[in-house]
Amino acid sequence: MKQPLAQVRWERRTQRPLFALALAFAVAYAVPIVEPDASHEVVSACLAVEWVVWGAFALDYVVRLALAERRGQFVRSHWLDLCAVVLPLVQPLRLLRLVATLLLVGQRARMASQVRLTTYVAGSVVGLLMFGSLAVLSVERDSPNGNIKTLGDAVWWSFTTMTTVGYGDHAPTTGVGRVLAVGLMLSGIALLGVVTANIAAWFIARFEMDDVEERRQTEAIRLLTEEVRALRAEVAALSGEPVGDERVR
Amino acid sequence: MKQPLAQVRWERRTQRPLFALALAFAVAYAVPIVEPDASHEVVSACLAVEWVVWGAFALDYVVRLALAERRGQFVRSHWLDLCAVVLPLVQPLRLLRLVATLLLVGQRARMASQVRLTTYVAGSVVGLLMFGSLAVLSVERDSPNGNIKTLGDAVWWSFTTMTTVGYGDHAPTTGVGRVLAVGLMLSGIALLGVVTANIAAWFIARFEMDDVEERRQTEAIRLLTEEVRALRAEVAALSGEPVGDERVR
Amino acid sequence: MKQPLAQVRWERRTQRPLFALALAFAVAYAVPIVEPDASHEVVSACLAVEWVVWGAFALDYVVRLALAERRGQFVRSHWLDLCAVVLPLVQPLRLLRLVATLLLVGQRARMASQVRLTTYVAGSVVGLLMFGSLAVLSVERDSPNGNIKTLGDAVWWSFTTMTTVGYGDHAPTTGVGRVLAVGLMLSGIALLGVVTANIAAWFIARFEMDDVEERRQTEAIRLLTEEVRALRAEVAALSGEPVGDERVR
Amino acid sequence: MKQPLAQVRWERRTQRPLFALALAFAVAYAVPIVEPDASHEVVSACLAVEWVVWGAFALDYVVRLALAERRGQFVRSHWLDLCAVVLPLVQPLRLLRLVATLLLVGQRARMASQVRLTTYVAGSVVGLLMFGSLAVLSVERDSPNGNIKTLGDAVWWSFTTMTTVGYGDHAPTTGVGRVLAVGLMLSGIALLGVVTANIAAWFIARFEMDDVEERRQTEAIRLLTEEVRALRAEVAALSGEPVGDERVR
Structure with a gap:
């Protein structure tokens, strides 16, 4: 909640680049699956893109951790980000990388x-x-x-x-x-x-039903205020002083 | 929102005819599919009806555009209507014509x-x-x-x-x-x-629960108003003047 | 809405017997389907029960129509009951009889x-x-x-x-x-x-959230009322009269 | 609702042990199904655990019944617990024991x-x-x-x-x-x-819409209170007495 200013600024600035990286990741993830006969170079390039994007997200996590005032609290309250960064390192969980990317980008949109x-x-x-x-x-x-x-x-x-x-x-x-x-x-x-x-x-x-009752209340309060103003004017007339707001604390 | 009067009148007048045309379109669309062995004349007639209805909707769009005060804004805020009119011209999207017709008729019902x-x-x-x-x-x-x-x-x-x-x-x-x-x-x-x-x-x-609390409030305000009126009467008695509403602003 | 008293009394009295008849109908409907090898006598008995129940519901409709003050309006506002009574006479719609029975009984429960x-x-x-x-x-x-x-x-x-x-x-x-x-x-x-x-x-x-705001309002009104009462006491002290409710209109 | 204190204390104390027993039951229930080739000893042990857990829940029911002030009412209002304890005794309903355990534990969490x-x-x-x-x-x-x-x-x-x-x-x-x-x-x-x-x-x-109206009301009441306070100050000035809260009842 009470994030330091530097962290907020960093998150605002990196939002768009990280979203672009997530899209690049999605493409790199999709190509070898959609085209199983793709040449070895293409597959390698896609894998490289995946790792570069992962690296960018890992870097982003580290920067945010460094900018945080209370680091212990940051790790605890952003455990999902940590999982998203660490889990894809395990080979069978490679599939989770796309979900992780989605989550990391989504987190930013408060x-x-x-x-x-x-x-x-x-x-x-x-x-x-x-x-x-x-x-x-x-x-x-x-x-x-x-x-x-x-x-x-x-x-x-x-x-x-x-x-x-x-x-x-x-x-x-x-x-x-x-x-x-x-x-x-x-x-x-x-x-x-x-x-x-x-x-x-x-x-x-x-639904208007609820509003009807509330509008009636507001009207009742308005009428009451008029009544009190009139009363104040009468009291002022009694004491001979002009009605003003100078005495309202 | 702030539509010119001529446009509103046009939309009100054309609502029923356009609905009838949409029904005619639906029939013309259905007949060749339900009866694949229909004679060539029937199929041609149905196709003709489809184009006539499309023409009527296109004409309606043009008239509304002409009646609009700010045409640029009309095109932007009615982009769905424009799509519905233009898209069916592309042959493979012919299927969309019925959806378009539904949308155009539905739009009218505010x-x-x-x-x-x-x-x-x-x-x-x-x-x-x-x-x-x-x-x-x-x-x-x-x-x-x-x-x-x-x-x-x-x-x-x-x-x-x-x-x-x-x-x-x-x-x-x-x-x-x-x-x-x-x-x-x-x-x-x-x-x-x-x-x-x-x-x-x-x-x-x-659900009455909510009302209970609000009715209690209205009652509280009513009682308070009685109290203030009584007070005003007392003040009036003090000053010797009759209580009236003449001073309420 | 403004039903005559005789009709209301009739509907209240017949609710339980009609519900029992509906259950009898359900059993008579179910037996020949569940037991397709049932003897001819059983099937005939079930058919007889179905017709007796139908007759009771038809009679009920006629009695309610007779007790109604405005018969035209009764027929219009109870068109569902009329359908439920008339439709099962057509042989292929025999299946609707159970739905009709359900509807007629359900209608009673306001x-x-x-x-x-x-x-x-x-x-x-x-x-x-x-x-x-x-x-x-x-x-x-x-x-x-x-x-x-x-x-x-x-x-x-x-x-x-x-x-x-x-x-x-x-x-x-x-x-x-x-x-x-x-x-x-x-x-x-x-x-x-x-x-x-x-x-x-x-x-x-x-949900308490809404209540919090409303309770705060009620509290505000209560405080205000205290304030006005104190003021009234002061005014009373000014004029030398005791504070009473005798002047509250 | 108005449970005796001893019963409430008993239910609070037994909540965790019963939950642990329910977990033990789930494991004992699962093992013979997941491992159909389990040795006779394991199956017997699981069966024993099932019966021990059942016994604990039966004992818990008896203790709560004994602690209850009005026993007839307790049996009526806790008929679900009674079913959960008695039904599993019937052999074909053995499957219900896990549901019963779930229900009994869930009941505790108010x-x-x-x-x-x-x-x-x-x-x-x-x-x-x-x-x-x-x-x-x-x-x-x-x-x-x-x-x-x-x-x-x-x-x-x-x-x-x-x-x-x-x-x-x-x-x-x-x-x-x-x-x-x-x-x-x-x-x-x-x-x-x-x-x-x-x-x-x-x-x-x-939804802010509702709040807007209510905040307006609270504001109206606040303004009115200011008005009344000012009035009270004026009245106090009239009578020459200081404004204080000593007269507020």
């Missing part, structure tokens, strides 16, 4: 109002759809019993999962694929909740 | 209250179900692996999709069919949100 | 509060599940491609449909079965909406 | 606020997922037509059911399995409702 939360959720849903499709495609393509073999199938499956429709014409068969699917399902439930809550909040805010 | 929004959503859901069924039937019927071959199957599939039940006994297999399906799924989530939000808003409006 | 609506919805959901299972079983059992052949399958299918899970291991294949399924799906969405809205209303009613 | 309800629901969802997976696995593994044969499949199926996705790649085929599935589906709907309601309540609490 959620203050309904509009921002909705934007954030909508952005996350699109990001998760992309990520879910690519990640599931990469693990299911090599599975002997898998039925998600093309990018089109993967995107289609992501949509049927996230909207909880679940036709079952495509479904993950590997353990990792199923864990990813559970993530998409839970995101879908959150999406549904946000959509419904938005509409409900909008409806309730427009 | 959403002010909960009742209108609900009516609009219910109408859109019915329209989208019809449109989704017809459009998916038209693209899936010719697909070799498709399993949506009759109008009955298409309508049934639309319902299972929109309610997010998703049995999977019928599912689109082509790219266009799947894009249409995603549209239906998202509409279904919106429908669910509107239904829930309506019930929630209705429940919350009836 | 929805006033959240608790009653929830009870009504929960009751309807159970009723619709029963009805849906039986009706779908009766039409799908004779379908050559059908996969709902036992009561257990039908009940299981009803649950997967109403909760919008939709495994697809069982799904109706006939037109009537699918129309019934759509009814169940829409009921499921309504059920979900009512559950969510209940929880949301309960949460919002408990 | 639901007061939104946070607690959400925690309780989240905990229940995790517990039900675990329980559902294990119970369905234990009944479906021995079914000839079953398709849930491993713990991985069972967990995956639980998730697809609870989120109402329902791919249908795995589905229970036995009666008991389907009853368990219905329980999971209904829990999923409750989960969805709680998620949505939480977001909606959070949105509505943050």
Whole structure:
């Protein structure tokens, strides 16, 4: 809450570059999955981009830690950022790097109002759809019993999962694929909740019933104030002094 | 918001004719899909009706643009209308014409209250179900692996999709069919949100708890006002003048 | 709204007998479907019970119409009851009789509060599940491609449909079965909406944040009242009269 | 509500030990299902743990009954606890023991606020997922037509059911399995409702619109109080007495 000024300034300045880096990461992550026959150079370049982006995010974490006044508190309250930076170092958790990137960028956008939360959720849903499709495609393509073999199938499956429709014409068969699917399902439930809550909040805010009673109150207070002013004028007339605000403390 | 009077009048007058044209469009769109063996004359007539309706909507857009005071602002704030008029000219986006028609008619009904929004959503859901069924039937019927071959199957599939039940006994297999399906799924989530939000808003409006506290406040203010009036009467008695409202500003 | 007293009394008195008749109807409806090998006498008895119950509901409608002051208005505002009485006479709509019975009984329970609506919805959901299972079983059992052949399958299918899970291991294949399924799906969405809205209303009613501001207001008014009372005492001391409520109008 | 002090103290003291026992029960329940080839000694030990935990919960019920002031009322208002203790004695309802344990532990956590309800629901969802997976696995593994044969499949199926996705790649085929599935589906709907309601309540609490009106009221009351204070000062000046709070009752 009470962040030092230098930290706030750093976070404001780095927001756009980090978002651009996250997009670069997404592209570098997607290319080898979408094009499995890509040349060795392309794959290496993508891997290099992934590591450069990871390095930038790690550097950003270190700078923010250095700028923080109470470092112990910073580490505790930003444990998610630390996980996002450290976890992708473990090889099997490489898949988490995209989620981590999403989270790190999203953290910056401070959620203050309904509009921002909705934007954030909508952005996350699109990001998760992309990520879910690519990640599931990469693990299911090599599975002997898998039925998600093309990018089109993967995107289609992501949509049927996230909207909880679940036709079952495509479904993950590997353990990792199923864990990813559970993530998409839970995101879908959150999406549904946000959509419904938005509409409900909008409806309730427009409901006039509540306002009627409150407007009546404001009117009652206004009338009462008039009454008191009239009284004050009468008292002033009694004492022969002009009514003014000079005595109001 | 501050529309010129001529524009408002035009929109009010054209609402019903345009709605009738939209219905004619829906029929003309449906006939060649439901009856694939229809004679060439019927198909041509339907195509002609589609173009006439499109022309009417294009004309309506031009008239509204001409009646607008600030044309630049009109184009910017009605970009959806412009898309709806221009996009169907591109051949592969012909399917969008029905959605465009729905949107253009819906735009006219100014959403002010909960009742209108609900009516609009219910109408859109019915329209989208019809449109989704017809459009998916038209693209899936010719697909070799498709399993949506009759109008009955298409309508049934639309319902299972929109309610997010998703049995999977019928599912689109082509790219266009799947894009249409995603549209239906998202509409279904919106429908669910509107239904829930309506019930929630209705429940919350009836909750008496909040009112109790507010009624207590209004009562407190009423009592206070009595007190002040009594005081004013006493002060008046002091000064020997009658209590009147003549001094209330 | 302003019903004559005789009508209100009649509706109150007949509520329990009609509910009992509806249960008898449900049993008579269920027996020939659950036991397709039942003897001819049993089937005839069930049919007789169905007609007797229908007769009782028709009689009830006639009595209420006779007791109504403005008959034209009664017919218009109770068109649902009229449909429920007349429609089952048409043979193919025989299936609607159970829904009609549910509706007629439900109409009696005047929805006033959240608790009653929830009870009504929960009751309807159970009723619709029963009805849906039986009706779908009766039409799908004779379908050559059908996969709902036992009561257990039908009940299981009803649950997967109403909760919008939709495994697809069982799904109706006939037109009537699918129309019934759509009814169940829409009921499921309504059920979900009512559950969510209940929880949301309960949460919002408990939210203390709003109350804090209002309690602060009530406190402010209380303090102000003390202030005015003190002032009045001072004025009374000035004029030498005791403070009393005798002058409060 | 008005529980005797001894009972409250007992419930507070036993909360943690009973929770630990419930966890031990969950492990003892899971081991023979996850490891069907476990040695006879392990299975016996697990069974013994199950019975010891059951005994502890039965003892807890008896102690609370003994500490209660009005025993008849205690039995009536805690009928759920009684069921949870008595029902598992019947052999085919052995599966209910885990649910009973969950319920008994959950009952202790008095639901007061939104946070607690959400925690309780989240905990229940995790517990039900675990329980559902294990119970369905234990009944479906021995079914000839079953398709849930491993713990991985069972967990995956639980998730697809609870989120109402329902791919249908795995589905229970036995009666008991389907009853368990219905329980999971209904829990999923409750989960969805709680998620949505939480977001909606959070949105509505943050809505500034309502606050604007209320802040205006508070401001109006503040101004009025200033006015009255000024008036009191003037009256005091009239009477020559100093303004003090000594006369405020």
